[in-house]
Amino acid sequence: MRGSIGHEVLYRKHIRFDALGTIMQWLPEGFRPKAVAVDIDGTITDYNKALHLGAVQALRRLEQANIPVILATGNVRAITYGLWRFIGASGPMVCENGGVVWHPKWDEPIVRADGARARKCAIDMAKEIEIDPEGITTNVWRESEWCLFTDEDLDAVNRWVSNSEYSDLSVVRTGFAIHLMEPHLSKGEGLKVALEKMGISPGEVLAVGDAPNDIPMFQLVGHSVAVGGCFDSLAAVAKIISPYPHGDTFVPLVDAILNNASV
Numbered sequence: 001m002r003g004s005i006g007h008e009v010l011y012r013k014h015i016r017f018d019a020l021g022t023i024m025q026w027l028p029e030g031f032r033p034k035a036v037a038v039d040i041d042g043t044i045t046d047y048n049k050a051l052h053l054g055a056v057q058a059l060r061r062l063e064q065a066n067i068p069v070i071l072a073t074g075n076v077r078a079i080t081y082g083l084w085r086f087i088g089a090s091g092p093m094v095c096e097n098g099g100v101v102w103h104p105k106w107d108e109p110i111v112r113a114d115g116a117r118a119r120k121c122a123i124d125m126a127k128e129i130e131i132d133p134e135g136i137t138t139n140v141w142r143e144s145e146w147c148l149f150t151d152e153d154l155d156a157v158n159r160w161v162s163n164s165e166y167s168d169l170s171v172v173r174t175g176f177a178i179h180l181m182e183p184h185l186s187k188g189e190g191l192k193v194a195l196e197k198m199g200i201s202p203g204e205v206l207a208v209g210d211a212p213n214d215i216p217m218f219q220l221v222g223h224s225v226a227v228g229g230c231f232d233s234l235a236a237v238a239k240i241i242s243p244y245p246h247g248d249t250f251v252p253l254v255d256a257i258l259n260n261a262s263v
């Protein structure tokens with residue numbers, strides 16, 4: 001299934017386990033991250049979007065130890081901010097897969113692409129092929145891209161976009177939406193902007209995620225953990241694959257970070 005995205009992948013069981021009873025080495029020897037970048041959907045939630053409360057508590061322990069939590073997500077800013085606030089995170093937020101980078105202490109969000117153009121693409125497309133241009137609910141808050149329903153005809157969308165004036169836009173399907181976005185957007189590029197603002201180098205950061213949109217972030221940072229149940233394409237680039245599904249990863253991982261040793 002490597003590289004593929006679809007419902008059948010989203011609902012499959014988590015992948016590899018280390019042999020039970022062996023020592024799990026979560027981190028390179030002596031590595032203590034200066035910040036931890038965390039994906040939301042499928043990482044601190046399950047695939048029904050249920051938030052893992054143990055993961056929330058573990059992230060608060062990082063904050064108490066002065067290790068800022070950076071939420072790095074495909075979610076829009078309004079949703080990310082709500083979660084950021086209730087978790088008690090202190091790092092910037094990387095939203096819309098890197099399209100929007102923001103911290104409430106900054107004057108304005110850094111919006112890295114023109115979402116109005118992606119929206120216009122959907123409207124023009126709907127004049128010629130059968131799609132719903134209004135797309136998914138969260139589009140009302142979307143700033144840098146536009147999202148169609150994930151079950152639209154992807155081949156037809158791709159064909160139409162590549163023969164249109166919007167052919168420079170990327171068409172990316174996740175389990176949650178078909179994203180119409182400018183190709184330079186990625187969580188990796190967005191996280192780089194956030195880290196520059198924080199004065200932290202990418203090599204000092206740990207990233208945790210579950211899906212292909214986390215790949216550029218994993219390729220940027222010093223260390224990466226894919227949660228159990230992740231996509232194979234992410235597992236292929238992760239430094240560590242958690243033996244625990246989704247949010248269950250965080251308690252032992254944060255223990256390891258704070259002890260700065262294997263557990």
Ligand SMILES: [Mg+2]
Nearest residue numbers: 039041042211
């Ligand atoms: Mg995810």
